[in-house]
Amino acid sequence: MSSYYTGPLANLIGELNxxxxxxxxxxQRLAFYLLQxxxxxxxxxxxxxxxxxxxxxxxxxxxxxTEQNPCxxxxxxxxxxxxxxxxxxxxxxxxxxxxxxFRGKYHVLxxxxxxxxxxxxEKLRIKExxxxxxxxxxxxxxxxxxxxxxxxxTAMYLxxxxxxxxxKVTRLxxxxxxxxxxxxxxxxxxxxxxxxxxxx
Amino acid sequence: MSSYYTGPLANLIGELNxxxxxxxxxxQRLAFYLLQxxxxxxxxxxxxxxxxxxxxxxxxxxxxxTEQNPCxxxxxxxxxxxxxxxxxxxxxxxxxxxxxxFRGKYHVLxxxxxxxxxxxxEKLRIKExxxxxxxxxxxxxxxxxxxxxxxxxTAMYLxxxxxxxxxKVTRLxxxxxxxxxxxxxxxxxxxxxxxxxxxx
Numbered sequence: 001m002s003s004y005y006t007g008p009l010a011n012l013i014g015e016l017n018x019x020x021x022x023x024x025x026x027x028q029r030l031a032f033y034l035l036q037x038x039x040x041x042x043x044x045x046x047x048x049x050x051x052x053x054x055x056x057x058x059x060x061x062x063x064x065x066t067e068q069n070p071c072x073x074x075x076x077x078x079x080x081x082x083x084x085x086x087x088x089x090x091x092x093x094x095x096x097x098x099x100x101x102f103r104g105k106y107h108v109l110x111x112x113x114x115x116x117x118x119x120x121x122e123k124l125r126i127k128e129x130x131x132x133x134x135x136x137x138x139x140x141x142x143x144x145x146x147x148x149x150x151x152x153x154t155a156m157y158l159x160x161x162x163x164x165x166x167x168k169v170t171r172l173x174x175x176x177x178x179x180x181x182x183x184x185x186x187x188x189x190x191x192x193x194x195x196x197x198x199x200x
Numbered sequence: 201m202s203s204y205y206t207g208p209l210a211n212l213i214g215e216l217n218x219x220x221x222x223x224x225x226x227x228q229r230l231a232f233y234l235l236q237x238x239x240x241x242x243x244x245x246x247x248x249x250x251x252x253x254x255x256x257x258x259x260x261x262x263x264x265x266t267e268q269n270p271c272x273x274x275x276x277x278x279x280x281x282x283x284x285x286x287x288x289x290x291x292x293x294x295x296x297x298x299x300x301x302f303r304g305k306y307h308v309l310x311x312x313x314x315x316x317x318x319x320x321x322e323k324l325r326i327k328e329x330x331x332x333x334x335x336x337x338x339x340x341x342x343x344x345x346x347x348x349x350x351x352x353x354t355a356m357y358l359x360x361x362x363x364x365x366x367x368k369v370t371r372l373x374x375x376x377x378x379x380x381x382x383x384x385x386x387x388x389x390x391x392x393x394x395x396x397x398x399x400x
Contacts, residue, residue, distance in 0.1 A: 005294070007267055012252035015245045020233050021226060032291045033220050034249060035256050035265055036310070042253045045215045046246040049234060052212040053242045056235050065235055067207055091232045094205070110236070 009035075061132065063108040063125045065090045073106060080104045082139040086129065086158065088112045088146060096144070104142070107132065112150040113157055121157060129158075133167055140168040147174055209235075261332065263308040263325045265290045273306060280304045282339040286329065286358065288312045288346060296344070304342070307332065312350040313357055321357055329358075333367055340368040347374055 005013055009031060017027035034042050058064070059071035066072065073079060073093075083104030087093055088111060096102050109124045133141065143158050145151035159169040175193035176185055185193075205213055209231060217227035234242050258264070259271035266272065273279060273293075283304030287293055288311060296302050309324045333341065343358050345351035359369040375393035376385055385393070 008248070008252040008255045009265065009267075012248045015248040018241075018245075019230055021229065026221060028291060028294075029221065030219055031252065032265070032289065035252060035290075039253060041218075042249060045218075046249045048208070048212045048215040049242060049246045052208040052231065052235060053239060055208045065209065065232070067209075089232065090235075091228060094228075 058108075058110075062106050063090075063110055063128065064093050064106055078103075081137050083142065084129075084133070084138050084140070085142045085144050087144050088151070088154075092144065104140075107141075109145070109154070112145055113154040114150045124154075126158070126161070130161060130165075133162060133165060138167060140170060143169060143171050147172070258308075258310075262306050263290075263310055263328065264293050264306055278303075281337050283342065284329075284333070284338050284340070285342045285344050287344050288351070288354075292344065304340075307341075309345070309354070312345055313354040314350045324354075326358070326361070330361060330365075333362060333365060338367060340370060343369060343371050347372070 005028075012031045012034070013024070013027045016022055016030050017024055019027075022030070034045070055067055056065050057067075057069060059066045059069055059074055061070045061074040064071050064073065068075075080103055083102075084107050085096060085102060085104055086107045086109060087096070088109050090108050093106050093108065096106070107125065107129050109126065109129070111119055111124050113119060113121055113124065129141075132138065141158065141162055143155040145154045155171050162169050173196055174189070175196055176182070176189060182190070205228075212231045212234070213224070213227045216222055216230050217224055219227075222230070234245070255267050256265050257267075257269060259266045259269055259274055261270045261274040264271050264273065268275075280303055284307050285296060285302060285304055286307045286309060287296070288309055290308050293306050293308065296306070307325065307329050309326065309329070311319055311324050313319060313321055313324065329341075332338065341358065341362055343355040345354045355371050362369050373396055374389070375396055376382070376389060382390070
């Protein structure tokens, strides 16, 4: 469909279309929207992209996104360095911080093991995790990868790698989401909830 | 939710969140995505935004988006200047061009009359349309605003304004979409289809 566009407009639509979740129709809509906004507003958007890209780096300890290195969480002495929560993406750190329930540290894998997509353990920050676990005072690694096939495979891989080092490796509880209705729960989740039942 | 972000990241998420159809969650996802892409790729996006914004202007005749002025359609002598198709947005021109069924010219209103949003006729390119109709050889104006309340009001407003100038004012046919199933047609569309029935 972009054959009806040429030059800078085609180019803009093409670049927007590369973003995740932005299909050709949305890219077209966004492009027309931007062309009709005041110039200052469009510059603010472009500048915010470039500035964030320039100033935000990966923390050299936990690989979370940060403006300072090491990041605020890694350098926070109030936090417990004995427990490291391993997540797939930087945005998962934000999700955990929002719960206010975790006071340990993090490690961002920057992906998940996925043979279909050609992502093996060597493409993730797993070497760095092992080095960290060996060098620091870590006692427990909470594997908080997503609860799907790739997340499970990654969790098992990490468990096999870290347990021999004397580290306790745990995984997030699987079960019914808070507020959910049994009638609408899928059978796998319900099975996991039963399996993981706890005494009251 | 953006209170968990600060500095350039909060700023980037905020700017992305202003785009149409991009809510806080999508803005966050896009921001993290951009921060994890190679720098060249991110610069290509920012540059394409700025370049398109700089080079693309409104045609001073039809108010479509264009790199040259007047635009390629306005300056195309193969096209019939007697029929002008009036649309709300520049992207509607693309939709018509894709049909390959219209060989007249266009006029982009850059919006639609919408009292709820405080958009009166004076905020649209209606003055410019009237001037154009008076000055050029226009015989027919096809009002191709959207088939909703605002589009209908705008169409009626234009008809009242242009008919006294001796211009034929037409509107797109309303009826059933091609390939549609009567069973699933809504009653208003079905009513319009019946009303506008044509002899075979």
